[in-house]
Amino acid sequence: MKNHHLKHSAIFSLLAFFIASCTNCPEQAEETTFRHHVIFDTDANNEVDDQYALAYLLFSGDYFAVEGVTVNATSDPDGYDTFSPVSDHYDEARRVMKLCGVFNRIPLLTGAQGSFEEIRPFIEQPGFDGYEAVDFIIEQAMRERDRELILLPVGKLTNIALALLKEPRIAERVRIVWLGSNYPEPGEHNQDWDIPAMNHILDADVPFDMVTVRYGKPSGTSAVMVAKTQVLRRMPGVGPRTSEPVTGRHGGDFYTWGDYAVELYVKYQSHMWGDPPGRALFDMAAVAILKNPDWAERYKHPAPIFQDGQWMERPDNHRKITIWEWFDIYAIPADFFYTMDNYVIAERP
Numbered sequence: 001m002k003n004h005h006l007k008h009s010a011i012f013s014l015l016a017f018f019i020a021s022c023t024n025c026p027e028q029a030e031e032t033t034f035r036h037h038v039i040f041d042t043d044a045n046n047e048v049d050d051q052y053a054l055a056y057l058l059f060s061g062d063y064f065a066v067e068g069v070t071v072n073a074t075s076d077p078d079g080y081d082t083f084s085p086v087s088d089h090y091d092e093a094r095r096v097m098k099l100c101g102v103f104n105r106i107p108l109l110t111g112a113q114g115s116f117e118e119i120r121p122f123i124e125q126p127g128f129d130g131y132e133a134v135d136f137i138i139e140q141a142m143r144e145r146d147r148e149l150i151l152l153p154v155g156k157l158t159n160i161a162l163a164l165l166k167e168p169r170i171a172e173r174v175r176i177v178w179l180g181s182n183y184p185e186p187g188e189h190n191q192d193w194d195i196p197a198m199n200h201i202l203d204a205d206v207p208f209d210m211v212t213v214r215y216g217k218p219s220g221t222s223a224v225m226v227a228k229t230q231v232l233r234r235m236p237g238v239g240p241r242t243s244e245p246v247t248g249r250h251g252g253d254f255y256t257w258g259d260y261a262v263e264l265y266v267k268y269q270s271h272m273w274g275d276p277p278g279r280a281l282f283d284m285a286a287v288a289i290l291k292n293p294d295w296a297e298r299y300k301h302p303a304p305i306f307q308d309g310q311w312m313e314r315p316d317n318h319r320k321i322t323i324w325e326w327f328d329i330y331a332i333p334a335d336f337f338y339t340m341d342n343y344v345i346a347e348r349p
Contacts, residue, residue: 043155053283059343070133116197161197171206
């Protein structure tokens with residue numbers, strides 16, 4: 001998620017102090033035997049927040065049963081407008097899944113390289129761009145289960161929109177919880193990489209939650225900050241130890257997720273801000289609000305549409321979406337670190 005050099009120094013300093021004084025003791029989501037069934041959809045090679053969110057999900061096995069992980073392609077780690085092949089996103093998701101001890105136990109599937117509009121004319125043809133992820137989403141959505149299937153995209157919405165296009169019946173069987181958009185303002189990485197995909201979902205009668213980003217605003221996930229000092233102190237050695245090394249995105253051999261998490265974060269330190277320096281890990285907030293909905297505020301709103309570079313309201317639209325904002329900037333990072341220290345590895349349902 002592109003940070004655009006946000007400025008939250010005062011809030012961030014308080015957050016860092018809070019987490020530093022609370023090693024293993026945040027207020028946790030209530031203990032439960034109920035597990036959400038989830039497919040995590042990601043442009044994993046973009047920056048660092050996707051990887052942290054994926055590990056957070058995979059280490060929250062007491063809250064989530066993970067059906068699979070699907071990937072799509074957006075920008076590379078070093079450039080907002082520089083395209084990264086989908087294979088890079090697959091490889092990065094595989095690294096995280098190996099280090100979290102779930103690769104080969106939870107499916108990882110390649111999704112769309114191109115955009116919704118580029119792919120939609122070929123959606124009925126075998127082997128279309130992204131078919132592995134799209135067909136997997138449809139297959140899992142159409143399975144009989146005793147609860148909803150949550151699609152948790154934290155990148156562009158191409159794979160999800162294509163699945164709805166190919167099999168509209170899944171709209172009655174899934175809930176989409178998307179980390180994206182600066183609504184009601186324009187802009188935002190996940191939105192801008194495939195606006196037609198987002199608009200297709202906004203026009204479909206499917207449960208849709210928009211977990212807002214809102215660059216530079218205290219009301220979006222951009223306010224959910226983590227300090228570099230906390231990553232350096234809390235993350236080394238976190239997670240199970242692999243028997244074989246995993247080569248990182250920037251080289252080097254890693255045996256634990258925590259050591260790789262430090263590497264990712266430090267390599268991205270030129271994109272930090274605040275005092276002490278750190279950054280938002282936007283995507284993990286989408287995982288957090290599924291664990292505990294009280295960690296943000298939400299409201300129902302007639303589904304708008306994005307046209308000509310701006311949001312267009314449709315107040316008479318009977319179809320409502322859920323908009324999430326005002327995230328708990330203390331509880332969410334605290335739960336993340338608690339989960340890293342007390343992980344429960346997720347399984348398939």
